[in-house]
Each structure stands twice: as structure tokens, then as C-alpha cells.
Amino acid sequence: MQMPIKVEWRQLAVVVEHEAKMKRLCASFAISLHEHLESEIKRAGNVKHFSHAERFDVLLVYTQLVQFLQESGHSKHFHSVVELYTSVLSSVYSSELRKLVAAFEAPNFERDLNAIIALVNNEHAFCSRFFFPPLATSPGGDSATPSPNVSVNASVSASASVSASVSAVSVDGKGGRQGTVSPTLTVTDMESGNTSMTEDADAEQSHTEQRRRQQLQQVIATIFADASESVNAMLDVAYHQEPKNATLAYIFIDQLALQLPQVVFVKQLVGTALVAVKRLHDTFTRETADQIRAQSTRKKEDGILHWVATFSDFVDGIESKVMETTRRKLIDKMYEEVLKAVLDRIESAKKNSKHANILLFENYHSLYGEIDTAERGSRKELPLCSSCCGRVTLFSHLDNTEPFELTSTHPSLAAISLVLPILPS
Numbered sequence: 001m002q003m004p005i006k007v008e009w010r011q012l013a014v015v016v017e018h019e020a021k022m023k024r025l026c027a028s029f030a031i032s033l034h035e036h037l038e039s040e041i042k043r044a045g046n047v048k049h050f051s052h053a054e055r056f057d058v059l060l061v062y063t064q065l066v067q068f069l070q071e072s073g074h075s076k077h078f079h080s081v082v083e084l085y086t087s088v089l090s091s092v093y094s095s096e097l098r099k100l101v102a103a104f105e106a107p108n109f110e111r112d113l114n115a116i117i118a119l120v121n122n123e124h125a126f127c128s129r130f131f132f133p134p135l136a137t138s139p140g141g142d143s144a145t146p147s148p149n150v151s152v153n154a155s156v157s158a159s160a161s162v163s164a165s166v167s168a169v170s171v172d173g174k175g176g177r178q179g180t181v182s183p184t185l186t187v188t189d190m191e192s193g194n195t196s197m198t199e200d201a202d203a204e205q206s207h208t209e210q211r212r213r214q215q216l217q218q219v220i221a222t223i224f225a226d227a228s229e230s231v232n233a234m235l236d237v238a239y240h241q242e243p244k245n246a247t248l249a250y251i252f253i254d255q256l257a258l259q260l261p262q263v264v265f266v267k268q269l270v271g272t273a274l275v276a277v278k279r280l281h282d283t284f285t286r287e288t289a290d291q292i293r294a295q296s297t298r299k300k301e302d303g304i305l306h307w308v309a310t311f312s313d314f315v316d317g318i319e320s321k322v323m324e325t326t327r328r329k330l331i332d333k334m335y336e337e338v339l340k341a342v343l344d345r346i347e348s349a350k351k352n353s354k355h356a357n358i359l360l361f362e363n364y365h366s367l368y369g370e371i372d373t374a375e376r377g378s379r380k381e382l383p384l385c386s387s388c389c390g391r392v393t394l395f396s397h398l399d400n401t402e403p404f405e406l407t408s409t410h411p412s413l414a415a416i417s418l419v420l421p422i423l424p425s
Contacts, residue, residue: 026072033065034077038084045088047095052119056126063130070131082131082219089223093119097230106238106245110252113234113273116227117256117266124220124263131219132212135205220265227265231273239280243287244317246280247334251322253277285334289341293348302353307342308363308370314338315374342367 009015040062044055069078096119100112238245257270292307307314315335322331346363350356 027074030069030072030074030077033069034074034080037062037066037081041081041085041088045085045092047092052122056122059130060126063133066130067133082215085131086219086222089123090225093123093224094226097226101230101233101237104234104237106241109234109238109245109249113231113253113256116231117261117269120220120224120227120266120269121263123223124216124265127219128216132216135209217264220263221268224265224269227269228272231269232276235273235277235280239284243284246277246284247318247331248321250274250277250281251327251331254327281330281334285337289337292338292341292345302355302359303362304366305342305345305349305363307345308367311339311342311367311370312373319374339371 010019040059044050044058050058066078066081069075069081097116100115104112235246235249238249253270253274257267257274261267261270318331318334346360346367349363350359353359
């Protein structure tokens with residue numbers, strides 16, 4: 001059916017009969033192939049007997065036959081095979097993701113998320129090769145379409161031996177010449193026509209490749225329809241096990257996004273996870289600040305407050321994971337919100353203290369040391385100090401109502417004009 005024969009031969013009875021016979025044979029073969037492929041997909045999709053790698057090996061031997069269905073006018077069988085594969089694998093991966101979420105522990109978030117991304121990448125590579133391979137190309141790198149250079153060279157040779165001008169002459173009944181029309185067919189015209197044909201072929205190939213990419217994306221999105229929900233469930237579990245995990249997960253996912261994954265679905269998965277974990281991070285920051293500001297149930301408060309004594313530990317727990325992050329401003333903003341809440345807590349605590357000025361002195365002085373410890377631990381100047389620590393006040397006279405200037409060699413506290421006067425109790 002694919003053999004090139006002369007156009008006039010196609011009208012011969014023997015050719016017509018043979019062509020019809022071959023079409024019936026191809027149709028019958030396509031049906032049988034379709035049934036066999038569906039059977040193999042169901043068999044290979046049984047996770048009890050085949051791993052993902054083994055499934056790929058079993059099915060890849062049929063790659064050329066799958067392309068036969070797609071390109072020989074039996075597209076309905078091809079789409080049926082794709083739909084069956086999508087349905088079978090969607091169930092397989094949904095089951096795997098449910099098991100992954102059920103056994104999830106917060107310390108394993110990075111490992112499990114990378115495992116999901118690896119599943120998507122491997123399945124994408126298989127489907128791209130099995131169902132939607134790149135269009136065939138010629139050895140020179142162009143699409144496998146008839147090369148226009150052959151016809152152009154032949155035309156040049158013909159035009160060299162035969163005059164390119166053809167005179168069309170109309171003669172009247174008396175032998176007189178009524179008129180002459182001399183259309184000229186030049187090599188340039190032929191080259192232009194071949195260029196137009198090439199451009200049309202390139203445009204068609206580009207359209208076909210784009211359609212295949214869209215179909216591939218749809219297949220992957222359907223197979224991993226539960227992936228985004230599973231990642232969000234893992235984030236929720238991590239947050240409830242330890243709220244600080246939201247910030248750590250946010251930094252990790254942000255770094256994944258910066259790696260510019262090639263698979264479109266992975267980009268979408270990481271982007272959706274980034275939005276979800278950003279909400280959890282904001283919730284963590286807000287709830288931490290609210291918790292710090294909450295009034296104590298004790299009537300009298302004295303000594304160093306809990307969050308003052310543990311502020312450097314809070315910073316160290318974050319910095320140990322995020323020192324290289326590009327989201328430095330976001331993390332520093334969180335520190336600022338927490339530190340503002342700590343300062344507000346100190347101010348509210350003095351209302352329940354018998355010795356308000358002593359409480360202020362002890363807590364501000366201790367907080368100064370905590371900030372210095374946090375900066376030493378992270379080996380960097382925390383921007384939060386310059387914006388918040390103007391309120392850190394050392395009192396030279398407990399009954400003095402005037403603020404004084406603090407000078408220090410500490411880079412963040414040097415020459416800060418303190419603006420928090422001591423009001424008499």
C-alpha cells in the first residue's frame with residue numbers, strides 16, 4: 001500500500017483489488033493488535049507481578065506496533081489503548097500514593113517528595129517513547145519529508161536544455177496569428193514553489209508535535225491526578241507533627257522550583273505545593289506570634305520569660321536548614337514577627353509584675369544576649385535586629401524616665417537611639 005507506483009496504474013483493476021484486500025487485512029490486524037495490547041497492558045499493570053521498570057520493558061517491545069495504529073488510519077484503536085493504559089496506571093499510582101501518605105513521617109518529606117517526582121519523570125519518559133515519540137527525521141536532521149532539493153535540481157537541468165519560455169500561439173481560420181502569450185517558467189519560480197511546500201510541511205509537523213505534547217501532558221495529568229492532593233496531605237501531616245516543618249518544607253520546595261524541572265506536570269505539581277506550603281508557613285508564623293502574646297494565667301510574673309530565654313533556639317532550629325535559601329527575606333520577616341511578639345509579651349508581663357522595671361531590665365538584657373547568640377550561630381547578621389532591637393533597653397537607673405543611648409560593638413546594635421522610655425509604675 002505504501003509503495004510508490006505510477007498514478008495511472010492506480011486505476012488498474014488488479015491494483016484496486018489488491019489495495020482493497022490490504023485495507024481489509026490491515027483493519028483485521030489492527031483489531032487483533034488492539035486486543036493483544038489491551039491484554040498486555042492489563043497484565044503488565046498488575047503490581048503484584050511487575051515493577052514499574054519491568055512494566056516498561058514488557059510494553060516497549062510493542063512501540064512500533066503502537067505507532068502503526070496511530071499512523072495507519074486506525075486512530076480509534078490507538079486512543080482506546082491510551083485510555084486503557086491511563087486508567088490502569090491511574091489506579092496503580094493512586095494506590096501507591098495512598099500508601100505513601102499513610103506511612104508518611106515529617107523527617108522523610110524531602111525523600112518522599114523526590115520519590116513522587118521520580119515516578120512522574122519515569123512515567124513521562126515511558127509514555128513519550130511508547131505513545132508519542134518524536135516525529136521521524138531525515139539523516140540531515142530535517143523531518144522525514146521528500147527533500148525539495150531533488151526536484152529543484154531536476155528543474156534546473158531541464159530548463160538549461162529547453163527554453164524556459166513557452167509561446168502559446170492561437171491561429172485563426174485564415175492562418176493568421178491572432179495573438180501571442182508568452183508565459184515564462186523560471187527556476188526562481190520553481191524554487192519559490194518548493195520553498196512554500198517545505199514551509200507547509202514544517203508547519204504541519206510543528207502542529208503535530210504540539211498536539212502530541214498536549215496529549216502526553218493530558219495522559220500524565222490523568223495518571224497522577226492524585227499526586228497534588230497527596231503532596232498537600234503530606235504537608236498537613238508534617239505541619240501537625242511539628243509546625244516548624246512548614247517553613248523547612250517551604251524552603252525545600254522553593255529550591256525544587258528553582259531547578260526548573262523539564263516535565264510540565266512536575267512544574268505544576270511543585271508550583272501547587274509551593275502555594276500550599278506558603279499558607280502553612282504563614283499560619284505557623286501567625287500562630288507562633290499569637291501564642292507568644294497570649295496572656296499568662298499567673299497573676300504575678302517575674303524572671304526571664306520563656307520565649308526570651310529560648311529565642312536563639314528558635315532561630316537555630318530554622319537556620320540549620322535554610323542558611324543557603326534564596327528566600328532570606330521571607331525567613332527574616334518571620335523572625336521579625338516573632339521578635340515583635342516577644343517584645344509585646346515583655347511589655348504585657350510587666351503589668352503583672354511586682355517589680356516591673358527589674359523584669360524589663362532582666363528580659364531585655366537577656367534578649368540582647370539571645371539575639372547575639374542567634375547571630376553567632378547563623379554566622380550572619382540577622383536583619384531583624386536593626387528593625388526590632390531599638391526597643392531592647394538596658395536601664396542604668398530603675399527610676400529614670402529618660403531613655404539613654406546604647407553603643408555597642410555588635411554590628412546590629414551599634415549606636416541605636418533607644419526610644420522606649422521607662423514610665424513610672
